[in-house]
Amino acid sequence: MASIISKKQKKKENYTLKELKSLGCDLLSSRAHINNLPLLLSFISPQSPPQFVVEALLSLQSFFTPLLSQLPSSSSSSSSSSHPSSAKRPRSEEEEDNDDTKKTAEVDEDPEVVFKAWLRSNFDEFVKLLLDVLDSDQSEDTLRDIVLGTLMEFVKLLNAGRFHSSIYNRILNAIIHSAVETDVFLDILNSKYFKFIDVRYFTYISMEKFVKTLEASAVSADKTVMENSETENESKDSMELSIRKIYQVLSRIPPPQKQAEKSDHEMWSGSDESSSEKPKEKKKKNKDQDSNLLSPTTIAKRMKLKFTKAWISFLRLPLPLDVYKEVLASIHQTVIPHLSNPAMLCDFLTKSYDIGGVVSVMALSSLFILMTEHGLEYPNFYEKLYALLVPSVFVAKHRARFLQLLDACLRSSLLPAYLAASFTKKLSRLSLSVPPSGSLVITALIYNLLRRHPTINHLVHQEPVENANEANLEDDEDNESRPKTNKKLGIDYFNSQETDLKKTGAMRSSLWEIDTLRHHYCPPVSRFVSSLETDLTIRAKTTEMKIEDFSSGSYATIFGDEIRRRVKQVPLAFYKAVPTSLFEDSDFPGWTFTIPQEEGKC
Numbered sequence: 001m002a003s004i005i006s007k008k009q010k011k012k013e014n015y016t017l018k019e020l021k022s023l024g025c026d027l028l029s030s031r032a033h034i035n036n037l038p039l040l041l042s043f044i045s046p047q048s049p050p051q052f053v054v055e056a057l058l059s060l061q062s063f064f065t066p067l068l069s070q071l072p073s074s075s076s077s078s079s080s081s082s083h084p085s086s087a088k089r090p091r092s093e094e095e096e097d098n099d100d101t102k103k104t105a106e107v108d109e110d111p112e113v114v115f116k117a118w119l120r121s122n123f124d125e126f127v128k129l130l131l132d133v134l135d136s137d138q139s140e141d142t143l144r145d146i147v148l149g150t151l152m153e154f155v156k157l158l159n160a161g162r163f164h165s166s167i168y169n170r171i172l173n174a175i176i177h178s179a180v181e182t183d184v185f186l187d188i189l190n191s192k193y194f195k196f197i198d199v200r201y202f203t204y205i206s207m208e209k210f211v212k213t214l215e216a217s218a219v220s221a222d223k224t225v226m227e228n229s230e231t232e233n234e235s236k237d238s239m240e241l242s243i244r245k246i247y248q249v250l251s252r253i254p255p256p257q258k259q260a261e262k263s264d265h266e267m268w269s270g271s272d273e274s275s276s277e278k279p280k281e282k283k284k285k286n287k288d289q290d291s292n293l294l295s296p297t298t299i300a301k302r303m304k305l306k307f308t309k310a311w312i313s314f315l316r317l318p319l320p321l322d323v324y325k326e327v328l329a330s331i332h333q334t335v336i337p338h339l340s341n342p343a344m345l346c347d348f349l350t351k352s353y354d355i356g357g358v359v360s361v362m363a364l365s366s367l368f369i370l371m372t373e374h375g376l377e378y379p380n381f382y383e384k385l386y387a388l389l390v391p392s393v394f395v396a397k398h399r400a401r402f403l404q405l406l407d408a409c410l411r412s413s414l415l416p417a418y419l420a421a422s423f424t425k426k427l428s429r430l431s432l433s434v435p436p437s438g439s440l441v442i443t444a445l446i447y448n449l450l451r452r453h454p455t456i457n458h459l460v461h462q463e464p465v466e467n468a469n470e471a472n473l474e475d476d477e478d479n480e481s482r483p484k485t486n487k488k489l490g491i492d493y494f495n496s497q498e499t500d501l502k503k504t505g506a507m508r509s510s511l512w513e514i515d516t517l518r519h520h521y522c523p524p525v526s527r528f529v530s531s532l533e534t535d536l537t538i539r540a541k542t543t544e545m546k547i548e549d550f551s552s553g554s555y556a557t558i559f560g561d562e563i564r565r566r567v568k569q570v571p572l573a574f575y576k577a578v579p580t581s582l583f584e585d586s587d588f589p590g591w592t593f594t595i596p597q598e599e600g601k602c
Contacts, residue, residue, distance in 0.1 A: 015043075015052075017052065017055060020043065020055050020056060020059075021055055021059075023036045023039060023040060023059070024036070024040060024058070024059025024060075024062075024063075025059075027040065027059060028059065028062055028063055037060070037122055038122070040056045040059055040060055041056075041122065041125060041126060041129060043056035044056055044060070044126065044130060044133060045129065045132070045133070046132060046136035046138040046139055047138070050139075050140055050142075050143045053133060053143060054143065054146060057130070057146065057147070060126055061153070064119075064123055064126065064154075065153070065157065067119060068154070069157075069160060071116060071119060071120045071123060072116055072117060072120050127151070127154065127167060130147050130150060130151055131151070131170060131171070131174045134147045134148060134151070134174055134175075134178075134185075135174040135175065135177070135178035135179070135180060136180075137178075137179050137180050141184060144180075144184065144185070144188070145188055148171070148185070148189075149192075151167060151171055152171075152193060152268070154167055155167050155168045155171075155268070155269070156269050159269075161269065162269055163198045163199075163268065163269035164269075165205070165206075168199075168202055168203075168206065169202075169205075169206045169209070172203065172207075172210070173206075173210070175245070175249070176210060176245045176246060176249070177242070182245045182248045182249065186248060186249065186252045190252050193268060194252070194253055194254055195254075195266065196266055196267055196268035197266065197296055197299050197303070198267045198268055198269050198296075198299055199268050200253055200254065200256075200303065201299045201302070201306060203249065203253055204303075204309070204310040205306055205310075207246055207249060207250055207313075207314070208306070208309050208310045210242070211246065211310070211313040211314050211316075211317060212313065214239060214242060214243065214246075215313075215316065215317065217239065218239065218317070239318075240320045243318075243319060243320060243323060244320065246314060247314065247319075247323050247326070247327070250311065250314060251326075251330075251334070255307065255334060255338040256303040256304050256307055256338050265296035265297070265299075265300060267296055267299075304338060304339070304340045305340055307338055307339070308339045308340045308341070308344070311335055311339070312344055312345075315327070315345070316348075324352075324359065325358070325359070325362060328352060328359065329362055329398065331366050332365045332366040332369050336366060336369055336370070342369075342370060342373075343370065343374050343375075343376060345366065345370065346376050349363050349367045349370065350378065353378075354384070356387070356388075358396055358398075360384065360388055361388060361393060361396060361398055361399075361402045364385070364388075364402060364405050365401055365402075367381075368405050368408065368409065381409075382419060382501065383500075383501065385409060386422065386423065386499070386501060387499065388402075389423075389426050389427065389430060390430075391430060391433050391434050391438075394430070394434045394435065394437070394438035394441070394442075395434075395435065395438075399551065399552075400548070400551040400552040401551075403441055403445070403550075403551040404547050404551055406445065406547075407448060410423055410445075410448075410449060410452075411452065413452060415453065417453065417455040417456055417507065418502055418504075418506065418507055419501050420452075420453040420455070420456050421456045421504075421506035421507045421509075422501040422506040423449065424449045424456060424459060424506070424511070425459070425494045425496075425504065425506040425509055425511070426496060426504075426506075427442045427445055427446055427449075428442070428446060428514055429494070429496050429513055430442060431443065431513050431514065431517060432513050432516065435554075435555065436520070436522035436524065436555070436558055437550070437553035437557065437558060439517060439520065439522070439525045440524065440525060440528055440550050440553055440558075441547065441550040441551055443514065443517065443525075443528055443529055443532065444545035444547055444549075444550050445545075445547065446511070446514065447532050447544075447545050448544050448545055451542055451544060452544075456507070459506075459507075459510050459511045460510070460511055461510070492509050492510075492512070493508040493509050494506050494508075494509035517529045518530060523562070524558055524561065524562065
């Protein structure tokens with residue numbers, strides 16, 4: 001047996017491309033050359049030269065394509081359904097028992113049935129070999145494109161005009177578990193196949209299945225005590241890699257549109273139906289397949305549900321931190337508008353918002369959408385938002401979106417006075433420790449807050465009052481009059497470390513920090529503060545600042561604005577004589593600023 005295999009292997013290696021093409025032509029011409037089929041299959045391998053793989057693939061695809069409708073559902077399927085006489089009349093149990101042996105013998109001895117079963121087993125092997133070539137790191141990108149195209153043709157044709165989800169699921173499974181970068185496959189799928197509605201539909205179904213498999217493996221890994229830490233780390237790394245690939249697939253699928261155009265309903269499985277069929281036969285065929293065939297309209301209605309299930313299942317996985325941040329950065333645009341019920345994300349978003357730091361900043365955008373558009377109630381929302389106001393947020397990557405949302409969250413005129421005062425005072429204190437770009441946006445935010453909430457305008461210039469009673473010093477959110485203050489200059493009653501917004505003491509403080517910005521070392525900051533010296537109580541004479549004009553500022557933008565700024569007057573200094581020292585002797589009596597020359601040197 002070993003000698004026969006070695007002989008075949010040697011013979012295979014000695015084949016030329018011309019001889020391989022001749023084998024394919026002989027196979028297509030007559031059944032007499034059917035033994036060429038296994039030989040051609042042996043060339044479908046990642047180790048074979050690409051041109052040999054392509055030649056064998058083309059011959060085998062041409063051979064199997066006309067036979068797909070005749071192949072049994074599997075290589076081991078029963079062939080009793082192929083006999084039309086079996087459906088003539090009901091048979092009694094006694095007749096069936098008497099004919100069991102005879103019928104089995106007839107089926108086993110039917111050469112046509114045996115031949116088709118053999119063809120089916122070879123076709124299954126062909127698909128398996130194509131998947132091996134597809135996910136091999138030895139294959140070239142051009143070869144992967146050809147192989148994927150062949151597999152997708154089988155997805156279209158194998159199931160009698162219906163989408164063959166089993167083969168497509170195996171394709172996606174090979175992509176997810178391949179050592180090759182997912183982008184190589186996704187570029188092909190996105191450019192050629194994701195435009196078809198049924199491909200997108202079954203992609204969501206497959207992704208949900210993969211996620212459930214990962215969930216099950218994660219639960220079993222948690223319950224099992226790993227004796228070898230290296231095995232545990234390898235399992236964790238493998239799971240993280242699979243999660244990243246699933247996310248890449250989900251993020252590349254075009255989301256379902258609210259008002260899909262006619263072109264968006266085009267189906268891959270129905271794009272190659274034979275136009276030679278008679279209308280009556282075609283109508284009868286479609287009627288027979290109504291129970292199994294999904295129409296484009298039906299798929300479009302179900303698409304949002306499959307989209308929702310796939311994403312909600314994915315978000316339950318233990319996402320790596322980098323994937324977690326990517327999801328939060330785009331979920332408000334790519335996921336929430338297309339969910340069947342966006343409120344299903346409330347647990348994921350509130351949990352993310354409670355984490356703190358950058359993750360909370362990135363979760364704020366989606367949480368704000370759920371609160372304003374979908375009726376989500378979040379009792380501690382403003383306390384959490386207040387806790388996010390730290391100096392680092394003004395240099396974060398997503399600071400522009402966060403600052404715009406901060407302004408939007410504080411826009412309501414129904415906010416209590418103590419809450420508006422606490423945010424105003426916290427921002428004012430931060431203006432002393434953030435970069436100049438942060439001071440500019442903070443000034444704009446405070447300006448908007450003072451204009452929207454007249455009850456806190458006393459913070460701009462709060463004067464101390466003598467003999468004030470401590471009982472009158474407590475904050476009263478319903479009293480719009482100016483609170484009294486002790487005549488203790490240099491004392492700020494605002495507690496920046498307090499987390500309870502009712503106890504911060506902001507209503508008893510003043511915006512002295514903004515006054516210090518008049519003398520800021522950065523000229524644009526001092527000029528901007530001076531330009532806002534207007535009476536904010538007269539709303540008709542003022543307009544709100546657009547935070548988006550300042551939210552993405554940096555040293556580079558400030559410097560760019562300064563060099564483009566036209567200066568009318570430039571201060572100049574003239575000296576009657578060229579100075580010989582940095583300071584005048586008269587400025588520092590008793591000090592000398594001349595450098596004595598060493599002896600021997602000129």
